[in-house]
Amino acid sequence: MEAPFKDAINIIEQIEEHGYEAFFVGGCVRDSLLDKKIGDIDIATSAKPHTIQSIFDDVIPVGIEHGTVIVRLKGESYEVTTYRVDGDYSDQRHPDHVQFISSIDQDLQRRDFTINALAMDKHGKILDLFNGKKDLQQQLIRTVGNGHERFTEDPLRIIRALRFASQLSFVIEEKTLAAMVQVAPQIRTIAVERITTEIIKLFAGGDVLRGFTYIKKTGVHHYLPVIQEHPSIIKQIPSSLVPLQSFGEIIALLHYIEKTVPIKTWIKEWKASKRNKQEAMELVEALTYFETTGLNSWLLYRLPKAYYAGFIRLTNSLWENSLTVEEIHEEAQQLPIQSRNELAINGLEIQQLFPEKEKGPWIRNLLNQMEKEVVMGNVINSKQELREWIRWNPPEIN
Known part of the structure; x- marks a missing residue:
């Protein structure tokens, strides 16, 4: 039995010791047969939820009305569901009523696809009522x-x-x-x-x-949502699309394909999070800059490092590039500064260079200019060099 199942076998054995059946079911069985990485491990049993609660010390009743509880063991969570047959689905998500049963056969019959309607006992023996193994092979x-x-x-x-x-x-x-x-x-x-x-x-x-x-x-x-009003988006999905890893990346791609749809519309219609919105906006800004200017120090400096991998996936999808995350991380490490705080001159020192001038946006504007010049390697990040640069590039003060 594979490593991911070893601790979970203890759950099955304890259920069986109390006179009930229990099997591994669903995706974990499918992925095991495909030699793929196993994620969540689900267990189906003839024991009802209250019985599971009495057998195990740490049980979370997440969906107890539908026969499902979470058993916690050694820091891991295992979904344990009572065999059941479902009534009508008037809300097209949950059955209107659930009938608990004692047969694994009927339980497997209610599942979606044959490759998910597989059960496995603690010895690794597969119960396959709908030719799921054959469909996996084919x-x-x-x-x-x-x-x-x-x-x-x-x-x-x-x-x-x-x-x-x-x-x-x-x-x-x-x-x-x-x-x-x-x-x-x-x-x-x-x-x-x-x-x-x-x-x-x-x-x-x-x-x-x-x-x-x-x-x-x-x-x-x-x-x-959104795509139904702009179905041509699907036709414009790039043939070089690589797998994307977050919803922020997905929104950035779809917005870039159909720029007439604002990011805020995608966020609202898909009920996405502020985090998704921030990621999408950062990525779109970087993609727009990249399309006109290419990859340079300023792009790497401005784009949060957390989004480097997503940026690479998107550029490689949209323009069939072959950039790697390792390459841009290496380039980013060579930047003269990593943040504005590292500038050799700050706002107070700039003001002191112009004591006759009142505080105002001109200080921030000058800092912005210096920051970019330093990042792009046009000015050395030292007080002397920056003061000299300011002398030749005096601020515009209204």
Whole structure:
């Protein structure tokens, strides 16, 4: 059994010691079979939530009404969910009622795709009722049962299919794709925050262009915030697009493709955070400067280092460059100063050079000019050199 499962086996064993079944399920099983890095480990069990609460000391009832609790063990969180069958999905997210059951078979039947409808016991034996292993081998995304029903229950599953195509570089099965096209208009009913989570993962996928190929085929973009008013954006996605790692990067890219849509519109319609807005604005400013001037010391100085990697991903996507983060970090380390605080002359000293002048914006303007001259290597950062520069570039004082 792989390392990520070793501690979680203790949870399964304790559940079994109390007379109940428990299996690893979903993405962790899928990724294990694909030899991919395993993220969250989910467990399905015949034990009901209150029983799990009585077995374990540290349990968080995150979704107890739907049978889900979080078991904390050795600093890690494990989602444990009671076997269930779902009623109707009137809100197209949560079932109206949940019926707890004792059969893992029925529980797997309610899942979205065959590659996610796999269960594994503590010995590593796989329970595969819907040919999920075969679909993994054939690199195929296919719904469990009727695709129209699965997508109608929760239309977010359509975007999840696109995301898996991007992440896994899989093909979407023909009938599943047809059902996605039919149900796609219902995407408008989904909370935008849920869509955002999947879109971020889609953009981060190793085969992101495949994801966009399926977006076009299914017409999903006609039901996404902002993009539905500007569907040509999807056609303008660069063929050299590399995986992006944050929503700020995504907004920066989409704004750069369609500059008539302000960043604040993307932020508002997608209910993004202030942090996303700040990142997008910083990146767009850097991209605009780069397009006209190229990569230079001033760009590296002005752009926060936290955004260097995103900037590289975007420039390489938009202009098919081959810049690396290591290269620009190395260049940034060679800058004469890293912040204005390192200037050899400050505002007070500038004022003292012109004692007859009143304080005002001219001091800040002069500092701005000196800062850029020093960063660009035009002036040495010393009091003597800066004073000499000021003598030849006296401030304009109104």
